[in-house]
Amino acid sequence: MPEKLLPRDVKASRQERVVRVLWPDREDVLPFILLRAECQCAHCVNEWTGERILDPATIPADISIERMELVGNYAVRVYWSDGHQSGLYTWERLRVLVASS
Numbered sequence: 001m002p003e004k005l006l007p008r009d010v011k012a013s014r015q016e017r018v019v020r021v022l023w024p025d026r027e028d029v030l031p032f033i034l035l036r037a038e039c040q041c042a043h044c045v046n047e048w049t050g051e052r053i054l055d056p057a058t059i060p061a062d063i064s065i066e067r068m069e070l071v072g073n074y075a076v077r078v079y080w081s082d083g084h085q086s087g088l089y090t091w092e093r094l095r096v097l098v099a100s101s
């Protein structure tokens with residue numbers, strides 16, 4: 001990803017239940033429940049078929065982020081209140097999620 005499209009800041013707001021991503025060209029707001037539902041890890045999506053394993057209806061309405069950590073210079077790992085933590089959200093993926101939401 002071009003450096004000019006790397007986020008300047010990524011913050012979770014528990015009160016608003018959203019993640020705010022500040023890019024050089026825009027600011028995106030992603031609801032917690034959307035991010036959790038869109039996890040692409042092997043626990044949530046079949047690695048071979050791409051079929052979704054996670055049923056979005058099973059995600060608690062009050063899902064929250066316990067913490068986040070940067071992974072290199074390309075992604076963020078989210079530690080969810082439901083115990084899930086294996087998914088990585090790349091910068092490219094976060095930009096696509098906003099466009100599709």
